[in-house]
Amino acid sequence: MNIQPVVEVRNLTKRIRNRNIVDQIHFDLFPGEVFGFLGPNGAGKTTTIRMMVGLISMSDGDVAINGHSIRGSFQEAIRHVGAIIENPELYRHLTGMQNLKQFARMANGIPQSRIDQIVQLVGLSARIHDKVKTYSLGMRQRLGIAQALLHAPAVLILDEPTNGLDPAGIREMRQLVRKLAAEEGIAVMVSSHLLAEMEQMCDRFGVVIDGRLRTTFALADLQNQSETQTLEEKYIQLTEVVSYA
Numbered sequence: 001m002n003i004q005p006v007v008e009v010r011n012l013t014k015r016i017r018n019r020n021i022v023d024q025i026h027f028d029l030f031p032g033e034v035f036g037f038l039g040p041n042g043a044g045k046t047t048t049i050r051m052m053v054g055l056i057s058m059s060d061g062d063v064a065i066n067g068h069s070i071r072g073s074f075q076e077a078i079r080h081v082g083a084i085i086e087n088p089e090l091y092r093h094l095t096g097m098q099n100l101k102q103f104a105r106m107a108n109g110i111p112q113s114r115i116d117q118i119v120q121l122v123g124l125s126a127r128i129h130d131k132v133k134t135y136s137l138g139m140r141q142r143l144g145i146a147q148a149l150l151h152a153p154a155v156l157i158l159d160e161p162t163n164g165l166d167p168a169g170i171r172e173m174r175q176l177v178r179k180l181a182a183e184e185g186i187a188v189m190v191s192s193h194l195l196a197e198m199e200q201m202c203d204r205f206g207v208v209i210d211g212r213l214r215t216t217f218a219l220a221d222l223q224n225q226s227e228t229q230t231l232e233e234k235y236i237q238l239t240e241v242v243s244y245a
């Protein structure tokens with residue numbers, strides 16, 4: 001079976017003042033997989049993600065979404081992308097439903113039935129008519145994801161979605177992400193430093209160090225030759241440069 005990638009990142013580079021803070025990053029994302037984007041602070045993850053969604057320009061390379069170039073056919077490409085890069089933009093004095101309706105009006109042509117379907121999917125049905133200011137951070141994140149899903153994107157990109165969430169919120173986020181990939185066939189890309197969490201959430205990983213993609217590997221690759229490594233052990237091995245022993 002030959003599955004087409006949803007996202008093709010090709011030699012993506014960001015140069016600022018003669019320094020490549022993202023340096024020829026190259027990977028694919030496939031439908032229905034959760035891809036964990038890992039790396040130390042300042043490695044270049046957010047910069048990569050911001051280029052992938054057109055928030056900042058690329059110095060070199062390109063990103064194709066469903067075959068459409070972010071550089072060449074931005075509107076066509078971005079149609080297939082849902083993303084939460086910083087905190088989701090929400091009106092706190094409106095209800096969750098009012099927020100979604102407002103967003104749907106701006107996006108044009110999203111029927112109420114789609115909104116209802118998404119509310120159910122993100123598990124907010126019981127509280128959707130309450131004001132957002134009464135929501136927990138986890139609920140606000142899920143409402144943000146609902147917004148990002150309204151236009152039925154093929155890929156969902158989440159930069160540190162579990163930041164600041166309590167253990168229950170983290171668990172709900174993980175279950176939601178897994179469901180979106182498994183049941184909706186969405187390709188999900190998640191960046192995070194919570195390795196134990198990422199090990200449970202993701203199918204495949206990419207590790208960025210100093211702007212370069214050091215390696216990609218599958219969750220299954222952690223169990224190898226009768227030896228099992230945790231994601232944390234593998235990550236430390238890959239990123240360790242100085243021994244303090």
Ligand SMILES: Nc1ncnc2c1ncn2[C@@H]1O[C@H](COP(=O)(O)OP(=O)(O)OP(=O)(O)O)[C@@H](O)[C@H]1O
Pocket residue numbers: 016021039040041042043044045046047048
């Ligand atoms: N506009 C800018 N001008 C100069 N340097 C920048 C700019 N934006 C980012 N950088 C630098 O580029 C590097 C990569 O930053 P980036 O935010 O992409 O890292 P990150 O992997 O997302 O880190 P973290 O895990 O801390 O969020 C850092 O050294 C950062 O200081």
